[in-house]
Amino acid sequence: MKQAESHVFYAPGWHQPYKIAERGEGVYLYDSDGKRYIDGIGGTHTITIGHGVPEIADAMAAQARQLCFTHKVKFTNEPQEQLANVVAKMAPDEMEHVIFVTGGSTANEIALQVARYFHIEQGNNNKYKVIGRRHSYHGRTNAALSMSGSLFVQREDMAPYQLDFPHINPPHCYQCPFNLNHPSCELACATDLAKKIEQEGADTIAAFIAEPIIGGAGSAIVPPPGYYEKIREICDFYNILFIAEEVITGFGRTGKNFGIEHWNTIPDLITTAKGLSSGYAPIGAVIIHQRIVNTFLNGSRTGIPTFFTYSGHPISCATALAVQNYISKHNLIEQCAIMGKYLKQKLQKLAEREFLIGDVRGEGLLIGLEFVQDRKTHKPFPRSIKLTETIIKTTFEQGLVLRGRFGTGTGKDGDHILISPAFIITESECDELVSILEASIKQVTRSLNLGNLS
Ligand SMILES: Cc1ncc(COP(=O)(O)O)c(C=O)c1O
Incomplete structure (x- = not known):
């Protein structure tokens, strides 16, 4: 056409x-x-x-016949509950709670809001910025675009709406931005994060977001050994949440459940989408570490408004559930x-x-x-x-x-x-x-x- x-x-x-x-x-x-x-x-x-795959089409049709949609503030639904169980089992240790959203951009927007609410609960009201990396793409919505550091996203035209989020150099050994070699570089790409935090002021930074293995924006750039362990240390030192952006790498794409499992690191939040439903229905998810969940449960609020109309949509959840069961069965x-x-x-x-x-x-x-x-x-x-x-x-x-x-x-x-x-x-x-x-x-x-x- x-x-x-x-x-x-x-x-x-x-x-x-x-x-x-x-x-x-x-x-x-x-x-x-x-x-x-x-x-x-x-x-x-x-x-x-x-x-x-016919089984998935059958699961979608069966769910549409039984229950297509509900008001999420009043009801949960069976496929959402079952899918959350499956996701919690697949996720790294102590990452057992999930907010379902509608895709990758919305997962990243909501992760940012969860991080922000977390810091407010802890009395750190100034913490709002998310540090991203060059050669990264996190979505087309405004905060997600502000986190993205890839040149092809052409953020310039949207500059008036962009948030003042800083970016650090990517861990790209083949075209090392520091002109160094691993391991004698001593992970300069990771310590770049500490430098940026110091420069911006740790009291302004809420989170660092990174795709464990960089997807479309870098075509499978794999950071060197030790990179995320170092990132974790830096984030802990400055009280910054580490968001593993697994929109592409989640649910098996790299040969493990999540891409971050190629390192010995547990993130605070995982954002994910694509492989969750294998494209059969639109859905994304934010997986949250127990320490953050506990902060909310023991905090001052009774809830945080991190949802969309179609969050936890019964048909999307039933579809993703059927997909994950199919993956496990085969x-x-x-x-x-x-x-x-x-x-x-x-x-x-x-x-x-x-x-x-x-x-x-x-x-x-x-x-x-x-x-x-x-x-x-x-x-x-x-x-x-x-x-x-x-x-x-x-x-x-x-x-x-x-x-x-x-x-x-x-x-x-x-x-x-x-x-x-x-x-x-x-x-x-x-x-x-x-x-x-x-x-x-x-x-x-x-x-x-x-x-x-x-
Ligand atoms: C790594 C990554 N993050 C986020 C997104 C945005 O996801 P969506 O298009 O579902 O909003 C994409 C989309 O291609 C992506 O590749």
Whole structure:
């Protein structure tokens, strides 16, 4: 469809035509012309169990028949209660209470409000800022956008509404913002947080927010060992809450229940969304540490107004419950870890053949590729050649849906793509994905005349 033919306003880009996605099955999508695509990003890092699972559709229909919606201040509902039990069992120790929301942005907005109420309960009324990181994306709502530090979010136009939230450098060893090497760097990227807190005044800072493994904005940047342990120490020292932003990494995407489990760190709050319902219904969640819950239960209030009309929606909760039961029944988180290793190895082999690929990184089925001009110096391509966009466009034409971003190098340079298929992907489907990607990279290398680089 073209914009001129549609009453939908194509906000993401009105000059481009849109294919109509007609149906999905497993890791494949089909458009209305019958063309098949591998959904290499699981519908933006969301689909975990695959498209078109009948059990989930049945659970959604059954819930819609039984109870579609209630007033949440007067009632809870059975699927919400059951889902909270499941989430509490999956979450790190002592993180046993959940507020359900409507998605990732709203999870981050509510986490901020929980953090703020927590500090007010403790008598620290000045604490309101959230420190974020560059190369991060936390959503389109205003506070979430203010926490985001990625260049592609284009916050400038919204500057009049933006909150004065500071950002620190990302833990990106491949393009280290400090020009240091791990471990001799002594985790300068973590101590950057302490510096920023000192600069801003600890009495103004409510929380630090970070994706354990950076998703779309950084394409699976994995911080070095010891990073989050150090972050935890710093947050404790300054009485700042640590929000693990697991909108992408939550519910198995990195081969563990939550991405933060790759470090020995327990956060204060976890925000999460996409994998919770595998994209079958809109839902997000804020998981809260017991110490915070206790502060509220023993505090001055009888409640905090951290909800939306559709928070704890019975159909969304029933859907997410069916999805998590399906994942557990089919051991799909273990499967994600296994297939992640397989796919990463295949991509590492591809990097040996394709000199544009400088770095292959990630955990589980959250795998990023970073493209560079020079594999020795990691020099990025200039933004002007639009390498990421050209590769993504080419893979799409060849039947592979991927997503890419820029800005992990210096300034706006630094091209990277993120691969995050459903956990049910098979070895042969991984091989097909890699082969389309390889053909696309070769085609782009020729069309952009990059062949004479080393
Ligand atoms: C890491 C991360 N956080 C937050 C969000 C925002 O989530 P939503 O679009 O559900 O509001 C996204 C969306 O892509 C995301 O990738």
